[in-house]
Amino acid sequence: MSKELYQKIFFLSPFFLLMLLVIFPLFYSIYISFFKGFLESFCGLENYFYLFQDPRFISTIKVTLTFTIITVTSQTLIGLLLAFVLLQPEVKNKSFWQTIFLLPLVIPPIVAGVMFKILYHPSFGPFSYLSMIKISPPLWLEDPNLAIISVSLINNWMWTPFTFLIFYTGMRAIPHEIIESANLDGASGLDILTKIIFPYIKTLILIAILFRSIDNLIAFDEIMGSTAGGPAFATTTFAIYIYKLAFKSWDLGYASAASVILFIITTTIAIILIKLTYFRR
Amino acid sequence: MSKIIKKVLIYLVLITYLIFTLLPLYWNFITSFKTAVELSNIPPTLFPLNPTLYFYIDLFYMRHFMELIRNSVIVSLGNAILSTLIGTILGYGISRMITSEQSKSIATILVILARMFPPLIMVIPYYIILNAIGLINTWFGLITVYLTFGIPFATWTMKGFFDEFPSQIEEAAFIDGCSKFDTFFRITLPILLPSIFVVFIFTFLYSWNEFLYALILTTTYDSQTLTIGVFATVSKWEIAWSKIAAAGIISATPVLFFFILIRKYLARGITFGVIKG
DSSP states (O other): OHHHHHHHHHHHHHHHHHHHHHHHHHHHHHHHTTEETTTTEEOTTHHHHHHTTOHHHHHHHHHHHHHHHHHHHHHHHHHHHHHHHHHSTTOOOHHHHHHHHHGGGGSOHHHHHHHHHHHTOTTTSGGGGGGGGTOOOOOTTTSHHHHHHHHHHHHHHHHHHHHHHHHHHHHHTSOHHHHHHHHHTTOOHHHIIIIIIHHHHHHHHHHHHHHHHHHHHTOOHHHHHHTTTOSTTTTOOHHHHHHHHHHTSOOHHHHHHHHHHHHHHHHHHHHHHHHHHHTTO | OHHHHHHHHHHHHHHHHHHHHHHHHHHHHHHTTOOHHHHTOSSOOSSOSSOOOHHHHHHHHSHHHHHHHHHHHHHHHHHHHHHHHHHHHHHHIIIIIOOSHHHHHHHHHHHHHHHHSOHHHHHHHHHHHHHHTTOTTOHHHHHHHHHHHHHHHHHHHHHHHHHHSOHHHHHHHHHTTOOHHHIIIIIIHHHHHHHHHHHHHHHHHHHHHOOHHHHHHOOSTTTOOHHHHHHHHHHHOTTOHHHHHHHHHHHHHHHHHHHHHHGGGHHHHHHTTSSOO
């Protein structure tokens, strides 16, 4: 009996290590958020009140939401399109296409940001060809209206493969005969997509949307690598703002309060996501 | 007729996306071989006319750059080894040692939730803690913080592998008088070695690509990782674009090599349990 207990302790003790590594910093962060600066003077919920009156914080929320809506929508739609197209029997060498499409998933995000900075460059990037036909190349990262689109495109490059992979795997699990018999009955591609495939993978679509929302709400690396939040504050997302508050202005209490709010938002989405995935089977 | 149109449309979509995927990589690649003179060519050249290795050699001659590579290798290896080890043990624990279904669910959910915590909420406290205990700017400090995403990933993935492992094999060993420890180390682990290797590669990749923690928790050449080096090149040499490109290529190369090794398992590794496969 006691041997059984030893075994349990051996195999389950890492759980407490993990909780220590994760829970302790979380509570410490909440604790810090009740102070001014770094534990200088207790100020209760003042940081949180200031946050919602801070015009920069409000503009940060707008930028983050714009970024998240653009990226999640396009990644879902393009991922669906790619998966559906690759599913067609006419496509030879499916694994070749799949491998190429998945490549961006392993590139370090910061490197992706830098790569696009080179690609977007108006004088030696490919867009400089436009100057040959007397069109000046777009200032992807310098134009404040365009910059948010440009960083979204980097995020799309990195993460559309993710949604594609989920949808492609899901679509391949649909019994072959169903689609084939619909084909024989003369159903159009659009009909097959909306009436047969969609009902099959609608939970997967929701899962992909939630997954991408959590990740894109905290997007940091590729933005740092390309615009670092600029021009001015045009691409300063939630994550960039917290980083600047904490490690440029060294206002750790205020930054912690902002990060606690971010935590509440993403954890709420995560709990919905877990309910959907873990209890699905 | 409509068959041909369909085929044209299909390949139009596939090829367009192929170009979108490869263009940034290709452009970065050719830029890294272009001389400053060629870089100022308008229009830009599609292939480097006089390809030069100058920028790569220049990077490798900088003492600091080699240090960054060394740090990245040590931190990624350290975290991959520890996470895989701890994750394998805990994954087995959750899969086999918890008898009540409800506590099993709770343990699993907590592990997934730990993975979904935004790093931003942990980086501020970790900065303070590591500073206080003198582990800032150390490999060990960074490895420890990387465990916050390494352990959940390894645990979840290994739990999946153990769940699929036929329990009859283990039961047969029990009947022959093996203890649970013996069964785990002598029978289950050796059979699952390839899966464990996949988990190891993934945790290595995640650590190699990590940026935010490294940016804040390491500031010296003795401890900074390569991702920080790439980021620093941008601010340091805004004009030396070929060098920036070369740094990017160097940090992406090992990752591409691993990509080829594990491409079959990619679905399992990145979707973190959304789908099996």
